[in-house]
């Protein structure tokens with residue numbers, strides 16, 4: 539079963555816009571056959587949980603590495619869980635760019651799994667300029683450091699999103715190619731096997747993110763060997779998000 543996850547970022551800035559996306563996605567999600575996840579901004583989560591029902595899982599876009607205390611602006615794993623979220627995105631490049639370190643992310647992964655979340659851990663190189671495959675080392679280092687201290691048992695609650703930074707958002711040069719994606723999926727699995735053993739590693743879904751949309755979704759999910767997609771902009775346009783879910787159904 540493919541996974542279609544939407545990271546609404548701060549694109550969705552009203553309850554009404556959120557409702558429209560959920561309504562369109564729910565119609566498709568109810569047909570079954572695809573695991574659909576939406577990650578709204580925090581204040582929208584309880585509302586989206588009520589609207590989405592059981593057909594769509596709801597996630598946070600980040601959470602605090604601390605359990606509780608004087609951390610203005612942070613949201614704890616416990617409160618996020620109580621708001622109805624069951625998934626959390628960790629290590630998104632937009633959070634890393636604001637100073638989140640691999641060590642912070644590793645603490646968050648451990649806390650999130652302990653709180654009962656499924657984690658979407660994002661990794662991806664900043665660029666592919668000027669070296670021969672140096673980006674592989676960058677992704678490997680992120681992966682190993684962000685999963686430091688995470689047990690094989692926790693791997694059952696993990697998804698990895700390969701999101702090359704150069705392919706994300708309106709500044710993107712282009713989406714990665716399905717070939718880029720496939721090579722990185724194999725590479726990530728190899729390192730997950732070293733960390734968690736082959737059996738556990740092969741159960742960890744690897745998603746692709748970065749300018750994925752309705753035109754290239756199928757090629758990432760087939761040629762690209764991705765188990766799913768983490769969508770930004772495309773997940774905030776109701777018809778587009780719904781049509782990507784529909785495409786994923788057909789790939790079962």
Ligand code: PGA
Pocket residue numbers: 545701705706707708710747748749750768769770771772
């Ligand atoms: P994009 O964002 O689909 O808008 O490129 C992807 C992401 O950041 O998850």
